[in-house]
Amino acid sequence: MSLFEAAFGFGLVSMSVIALAAVGFTMQFGITNIINLAYGQVMITSAYVAYYLNRAGVSIWIGMIAGAIFGALFSFLLNRIVYAPFQRKGTTLLGMVIVSLAVSLMIANLLLPIVGYYSTSYHQDPGGLIRLGGIALTSNQIVIIVIAVAVMLAIHGLLTYTRLGKAMRATAANPSLARNCGIPTQRVVDAVWLITGALCGLAGVVAALNADSFAIASGAGFLITALAAAVLGGAGQPYGAMIGAVIIGMVTELSAAQWSPEYKDVVAFGILVAVMVLRPQGLLARRGALAAAG
Amino acid sequence: MLVARDIHRHFEGMRAVDGVSIDVPKGQITGLIGPNGAGKSTFMAVLAGTLPATSGSISFEGTDITHLPTYTRARRGVVRTFQLPSEFARLTVLENLLVAAPDNRGDSLWGALRGKSYWKADEDRLVAQARALLRRFGMTAKESDYAGTMSGGQKRLIEIMRALMLRPRCLLLDEPMSGVHPKIVDEIKQYLQSLRAEGLTILMVEHELHMVEQLCDSVVVMAQGKVIGSGTMASLRRQQEIVDAYLVG
Amino acid sequence: MNTYYAANLLIYAGVDIIACLALNLQFGVSGITNFSFIVFQAVGAYTAAVLSMPPDTAAGYDFQVYFGGYQLPFPIPWIGGAVAGGLLSIPVGFFVLRKLRSDYQAIALLVTSIIANTVITNARSFLNGAAGLALVPQPLQDRIDPSTDTYQYLYVGLTALGVALAWFVSARIVNSPFGRTLRAMRDHELAATALGKNPVRLKMTIFIVGGMIAGLSGAILVGFIQVWAPSVWLYPETIILFAAVIVGGRGNNIGAILGALLVPVGFEEVTRLMERLNIGPPGFIPAFEWVAIGLLIMGFLWFRPDGVRPEPRHVFEGSPFPEEVESVRAG
Numbered sequence: 001m002s003l004f005e006a007a008f009g010f011g012l013v014s015m016s017v018i019a020l021a022a023v024g025f026t027m028q029f030g031i032t033n034i035i036n037l038a039y040g041q042v043m044i045t046s047a048y049v050a051y052y053l054n055r056a057g058v059s060i061w062i063g064m065i066a067g068a069i070f071g072a073l074f075s076f077l078l079n080r081i082v083y084a085p086f087q088r089k090g091t092t093l094l095g096m097v098i099v100s101l102a103v104s105l106m107i108a109n110l111l112l113p114i115v116g117y118y119s120t121s122y123h124q125d126p127g128g129l130i131r132l133g134g135i136a137l138t139s140n141q142i143v144i145i146v147i148a149v150a151v152m153l154a155i156h157g158l159l160t161y162t163r164l165g166k167a168m169r170a171t172a173a174n175p176s177l178a179r180n181c182g183i184p185t186q187r188v189v190d191a192v193w194l195i196t197g198a199l200c201g202l203a204g205v206v207a208a209l210n211a212d213s214f215a216i217a218s219g220a221g222f223l224i225t226a227l228a229a230a231v232l233g234g235a236g237q238p239y240g241a242m243i244g245a246v247i248i249g250m251v252t253e254l255s256a257a258q259w260s261p262e263y264k265d266v267v268a269f270g271i272l273v274a275v276m277v278l279r280p281q282g283l284l285a286r287r288g289a290l291a292a293a294g
Numbered sequence: 295m296l297v298a299r300d301i302h303r304h305f306e307g308m309r310a311v312d313g314v315s316i317d318v319p320k321g322q323i324t325g326l327i328g329p330n331g332a333g334k335s336t337f338m339a340v341l342a343g344t345l346p347a348t349s350g351s352i353s354f355e356g357t358d359i360t361h362l363p364t365y366t367r368a369r370r371g372v373v374r375t376f377q378l379p380s381e382f383a384r385l386t387v388l389e390n391l392l393v394a395a396p397d398n399r400g401d402s403l404w405g406a407l408r409g410k411s412y413w414k415a416d417e418d419r420l421v422a423q424a425r426a427l428l429r430r431f432g433m434t435a436k437e438s439d440y441a442g443t444m445s446g447g448q449k450r451l452i453e454i455m456r457a458l459m460l461r462p463r464c465l466l467l468d469e470p471m472s473g474v475h476p477k478i479v480d481e482i483k484q485y486l487q488s489l490r491a492e493g494l495t496i497l498m499v500e501h502e503l504h505m506v507e508q509l510c511d512s513v514v515v516m517a518q519g520k521v522i523g524s525g526t527m528a529s530l531r532r533q534q535e536i537v538d539a540y541l542v543g
Numbered sequence: 544m545n546t547y548y549a550a551n552l553l554i555y556a557g558v559d560i561i562a563c564l565a566l567n568l569q570f571g572v573s574g575i576t577n578f579s580f581i582v583f584q585a586v587g588a589y590t591a592a593v594l595s596m597p598p599d600t601a602a603g604y605d606f607q608v609y610f611g612g613y614q615l616p617f618p619i620p621w622i623g624g625a626v627a628g629g630l631l632s633i634p635v636g637f638f639v640l641r642k643l644r645s646d647y648q649a650i651a652l653l654v655t656s657i658i659a660n661t662v663i664t665n666a667r668s669f670l671n672g673a674a675g676l677a678l679v680p681q682p683l684q685d686r687i688d689p690s691t692d693t694y695q696y697l698y699v700g701l702t703a704l705g706v707a708l709a710w711f712v713s714a715r716i717v718n719s720p721f722g723r724t725l726r727a728m729r730d731h732e733l734a735a736t737a738l739g740k741n742p743v744r745l746k747m748t749i750f751i752v753g754g755m756i757a758g759l760s761g762a763i764l765v766g767f768i769q770v771w772a773p774s775v776w777l778y779p780e781t782i783i784l785f786a787a788v789i790v791g792g793r794g795n796n797i798g799a800i801l802g803a804l805l806v807p808v809g810f811e812e813v814t815r816l817m818e819r820l821n822i823g824p825p826g827f828i829p830a831f832e833w834v835a836i837g838l839l840i841m842g843f844l845w846f847r848p849d850g851v852r853p854e855p856r857h858v859f860e861g862s863p864f865p866e867e868v869e870s871v872r873a874g
Contacts (some may be wrong), residue, residue, distance in 0.1 A: 035646055035650065037650075082841070086844070086845070089845070091844065092645070093644065093645055093646040094576055094645045094646055095844055095848070096646065097576075097646045097649050097650065098785065098789075098840060098844065099841055099844060101653075101782060102782075102836075102837040102838075102840040102841050103841075105779060105782065105833050105834075105836070105837045106833070106837035106838070109829075109830040109831070109833040109834045109837075110834055112827060112830040113824060113827040113830055220778075224654055224657065227650070227654075260665075262665045263661075263662075263665065266658055266661050266662060266665075269654050269657060269658045270658060272651075273638075273651050273654050273655055273658065276643070276647050276650070276651040276654075277639060277641070277651055280643060280647055344736070344737070363736075363741075364737055365736050365737075365739045365742075366739075368736075368737055368738055368739035373737065374737050376733070376734065376737070380731050380733065380734040380737075381731070381734075382726070382730040382731055382734065382735075383730050383731075384730055384794075384854065385726060385727060385730065385857075386856060386857060386858070388859060389723055389727075389857060390727075392720065392723060393724055393727040393735070393738065393740075394738045394739075396739055398720045400719045400720035400721060401719075401720040401721050401723075402721055403716070403721060403748050403752065405719065405720070405721060406715050406716045406719035406720070406721035407712065407715050407716070408715075409715060410718075410719075413720060416720075417720060421859055421861075425861075434863055435863060437862055437863060438856065438858045438859075438862050453734075456738065457738075460738060460739060
């Protein structure tokens, strides 16, 4: 198996992990217009929830469910207690960024005395190696890919076939119009934070499982990678986030194989800045990303 | 004076302005009317340079300005106001006017670093000029109030005064009376008439047809991104399609 | 209170004041949310270090790997630091100061700051990677022995000169027609453009000026603490400075100074106090500090977004009703 094929295999896993995080993030932005910079920290916190369960002997797959539930509740409360009040007060977009930065710092530093500075990892048997063509992946990694695909299909189903999904799309497109059409935007927003929070928590556990080790400091990297995929695909577009995840997952792994694994994050960060500056609307263009008038 | 030829403005599949040509005659008030969504404000934005034209050309006093940015057009004498209130909220009314003045030595980094003695003379002159304008428009008492706390009508006046500080040769007014108290509407009307008497060229978007009738020497009618008629209000009233499309009242 | 402690406090206060004045020019007056601000202080520090240190092959310095090492005397390293800050502003400004949604712009700058830190950490031969630079020579150390009290006074004096310079530039800008134009651009960029102001040129100018002052603050700091590593300039450091400007009051220089004294300096002192009195679990006091800063930011954004000392209203001589005009906050 060549280095390239191995990198390709890792790319498949990477894109799965990133997709889980990015879709949740982008839906939060698309429907509530909040760039939730605390997203990475919620991911890490959920990863630690699964970690403590794991240390108590619980399998990591159950841990994922626990992480998802935790992420859902935490994100829902975060919006209700912090974001929504500030938004209602008329805080500017920039003010919201500062608020979410403050929240992310607070979460990280409240967690620090509990979990410490050092990195840890899960106790989970990686499973046997499975070969597909020239690629070899562990069974855990295959499961991760399957989970990601299943979740993407579920999101697609949610958005296309359910009433809630259609209400979400309407609210994302034009919130005031949606409200005037009788869509209960408050409940839609609550549902969005619960669902995307669950994605966030699940993504956190999955990302932590996929990495050799994780610590609180990993949160920033998680956030920016998810942000990169979301912005690349077109902020607020779930399908765009999936495409963005595919691209970033593959590009970062290939570049890590080609140059140096230390710069994997930097490649993702660089893509994010380049997109924001050169083509802010991303691949699936939508007006929300462009400069607001005045 | 201001000539636009075959202006197109397409964006995201929408043809907001679809081949508009107009000639704004010097020293007159020309109205730009039409139903909502006709593309009037978009066209004004293209004339001012805020939005780039997809195709077409604009010339001012014989010079092509199609590719010039807004601030350059403003310095050449084409100044616009906005449909939505656009005052500098955290500056006082007087400061709003002073910002507009183009010939202040203190309005550059080096000018600022050289200190007050360098630009005081310019500043004093411009303060006097601004205060004269405030007196003329009856807002002397509000000089030191924050512009953001002014009423809708006062903000409109501030915008017009601000534009006048630039000594423009062509004013592009986007709904200057909208949201304004009827008493002030009358005042604005009189100011615009006196400005016209002084030789200022004005193109204004306006919805109130009786105002258009009183103020405008000629009118251009737009609908769905195109010009569907132009001339005096009286001649337009005789064209049935235009009456049907828009002139109800 | 011994001299070193007092000097330490005053010099850190001076550096923070200089940084806050620069950030206020960019953010408070001109509305540029430079979330990569700390990188400009860092580039000033690295430049001053590399200009004043001997080459990395020299005796006593060969445990570090870095470029440069020109052993230039004071004040060249400090000037170099300021110039470097200004030079870095050009490409960063060029790429980011375009018509971009304000929160996007802020995030792009934030991520740039993280990229810079990661790259410097991993590029070991450039600026000695994660370990950073150490044994940075102190200005005028060959004239006056750095271990004496006299030297401490000297350094405080030099810092004060830096503060005076930053104050001079900031005051002249803020209180001039140029400052007024910047504030107008901040309040409504589109309207300012329609009145003949070139927003890109204005932003670039103030970005460079702010970058130079930030670079100077870095040079002053590195000359005192004699070390500089990536861990010193992580992205949250920018947030502390933003907190300072928000708390102190943006758009005015006194607010910026107040913010510098309340937030970075205030917190430094409280941290020191807590460590001495053994309050809180050791090693995690900084963590509580960060939580407090987060709460402070949110508290001020909620209750008093204009800060402790809001931007003052400018009343001109000969104003009709001077007695009615007090310091009323902006609507």
